[in-house]
Amino acid sequence: xxxxxxxxxxxxxxxxxxxxxxxxxxxxxxxxxxxxxxxxxxxxxxxxxxxxxxxxxxxxxxxxxxxxxxxxxxxxxxxxxxxxxxxxxxxxxxxxxxxx
Numbered sequence: 417x418x419x420x421x422x423x424x425x426x427x428x429x430x431x432x433x434x435x436x437x438x439x440x441x442x443x444x445x446x447x448x449x450x451x452x453x454x455x456x457x458x459x460x461x462x463x464x465x466x467x468x469x470x471x472x473x474x475x476x477x478x479x480x481x482x483x484x485x486x487x488x489x490x491x492x493x494x495x496x497x498x499x500x501x502x503x504x505x506x507x508x509x510x511x512x513x514x515x516x
Contacts, residue, residue, distance in 0.1 A: 417511065419511050421483075425486060430469065434463060435481070438499055441457070444466070456497040459497055463478070481498075486504055
């Protein structure tokens with residue numbers, strides 16, 4: 417893990433908000449219509465609606481987060497679903513806690 421790259425991704429309030437919202441998907445997003453539950457994450461369209469940003473901006477943010485492994489992506493049909501990668505988030509926190 418590159419602590420600097422992860423920190424860069426987390427330097428944006430909206431990206432931090434997205435991670436926070438994904439922590440409790442059922443409380444922060446409406447029920448999904450294409451899948452029965454949140455096991456695969458949240459559809460990009462719901463994340464976009466919550467941020468109020470353009471689809472391209474939200475997709476760019478999620479791509480950045482995915483590149484540093486903060487989120488995982490699952491493609492189902494034409495939709496992509498995102499959820500937090502708790503392992504990477506925990507490792508990042510530990511790096512900050514014990515190595516800085």
